Amino acid sequence: MKKDVTTEEKIKEAARHVFMAKGFAGCSSREISKAAGMNVALVNYYFRSKSQLFKIIFESAMEDFVTSMITVFSSDQSIESKMRVFIEREFEFLSKHPELPVFIITEMNREEGCSIDHACFFEKIAASGIFNECAQAQAEGKMRKINILSLTLLIMSNCQYPIMAKSLMQGIHGLTDEEYTSNLLLHKQNVTDMLVSYLFSVNTITIK
Amino acid sequence: MKKDVTTEEKIKEAARHVFMAKGFAGCSSREISKAAGMNVALVNYYFRSKSQLFKIIFESAMEDFVTSMITVFSSDQSIESKMRVFIEREFEFLSKHPELPVFIITEMNREEGCSIDHACFFEKIAASGIFNECAQAQAEGKMRKINILSLTLLIMSNCQYPIMAKSLMQGIHGLTDEEYTSNLLLHKQNVTDMLVSYLFSVNTITIK
């Protein structure tokens, strides 16, 4: 028997949407099954339990998250232009999946969330060779010497936070969706300028 | 009748802890009442409902959040040193309340979360005069010309994200609590350097 979209995929897609929007604790199995247009029992028929289904969705979300990074790192460019492209792509990717960072951070803080092995993601990133490339650039004086955690944090902070905090910023500054989106473009440019000049010290800083 | 700590305060304190750690959806009324060492019915006796209690806790959390900012802005210093002090204080404050940013962002995304008026917080910040001060510094060429949202985002991103994403970063980089904390100190310095030099263009950037 064949279908355009298998039942299993229907469930996963529905679960992805619902989990992302409301979190593990914020939704019920029945809600997911309804979003997939079927009976509750089917969810457990294909994926033994709610937790099991969640684990699959979460890991695939992490996978997307990391894959989006690695594609840029593996490309063949100077490290500085990799950085520029990376920021560009990260804003683009996260605009399409705005709930992803909050989702990942929230669920990492859940007790059960720790059961998942995260180190493998670091290994994947490391395997792209980006960290060695940075170390070399730092040794050659082409790049500011900061440790890898700090580098990761600088980039992630400035790419992810502006998208995670959308509703907060809209609330505080009183902006519509469109206004926020257009402001985000300006901000992306500022972030790029700031990070590139800080890390690679392109001394074209002239203000006023 | 008098007590050292009133029942009402006991409930609020317990609710604050539990809500922060698990979110609105992630905990039950009974969990809160047990944390406060009493019967469930008492929670509803003092605060009509779980939602009502939550609203109070959330708004007080936002209050703390904003108050922590304003104290620095209202002080009597140059805008550049205000920035330095602000980052310092923000890292210190958030280290003591690490769940606060994720909590606020998560609950802002809940449907019911929108019922709360957020604009008042912006007004409070604006009332501190910090925005005018920035505008003036920008007009005088002392500060880079970027809009307020972007400025807010730059600061918040770099102060809040490193603390929100602790468990994610620990997972990825394989760090203990102590290691992360000490790395956070180094990172705070990097953030300060980067932001100050980007915004005020202190051109002492010479690498290696």
Added chain:
DNA sequence: ATGTGTTTTAAACAAGTGTTTAAAATAGAT
């Protein structure tokens, strides 16, 4: 001690939770 108002509790309520069971519907092979 009695009465009064407040604070606290145990118990119950209906509704919703994750999960399981057994029966029904469906598919494909003979």
Added chain:
DNA sequence: ATCTATTTTAAACACTTGTTTAAAACACAT
């Protein structure tokens, strides 16, 4: 058409949820 295995459903399971009710415990004035 009959049999078999897979897919889907309705119904029930035991348990937790937010909230309410009525009785108990308490404090305090008289």
